[in-house]
Amino acid sequence: MTKTCLIIVDGLRYDTALSDCGYLQAAVEAGHARLWQMQSELPTISAPLYETIHTGLPPVEHGIIGNEMIRPSNKPNLFSILKQAGRVTGSVAHCYYHTLYGGSSFDPFEHGEINDPDAPIPHARYYSMEGYCPENSAMPAEVDLCAQVWGIARDHAPDYLLFHTSSCDTLGHWFGGESSEYRIQASKVDIALARLVPRLREAGYEVFVTADHGINSDHHHAGDQPELRQVPFYVFSDLVDAPAGEVLDQKSIAPTVLKLLGVDLPDTMRAPTLC
């Protein structure tokens, strides 16, 4: 049975992936992975694009246009569809994902760690980053997050496993998308992934590494600039393909995951699949 892990490196620009993600690029050079450029939907804002990635709908259609508008998803999404199909999901992600797909508003004392087969996402770990500011980024260590992802994969082997890490976005906000601080954090995420991705592959996971959006020299993301819309899509899988050099549609992720898992697509997922 095909299992899929989607890794979202929040705020990772395509050009920064090429220049600073030495492990991911080495995997491409060695033929272990393939890389396409993917185009983000608009606006290039986190919560709207988390929902786009999981529903296959653009923000103007799913209705979450800004982070301030975050609420539980009311469209067919990967977590709800897989639950309905009797499949198991897991996630290690920012607490926004609990608000979107976890079934209630986030309480760190109740929802930091979830192991409940009846929960909307049965195996979940969330970080809040509560109180984050330029003086204290409140970021979890990348390797600690990767270890949590591996723990869920090893112990529960969910059909769909989401890993979302925020640190590139955070340092991009403090220092800008052209800064050494942002680029070096991209490298640190990359090196942590080097310790996770091979384990996931050995455990039978198809693995994708992408981003929701990039970040610009104004320390910002929301609009329609190449550095905001161009994100990487690394594929560690022989089951997924697209013409070399094609710019992929971010709305293709959700239907592709469902097709890999052998689950019927809802009518709302209209973008072409990559398999």
Ligand SMILES: [Zn+2]
């Ligand atoms: Zn984001």
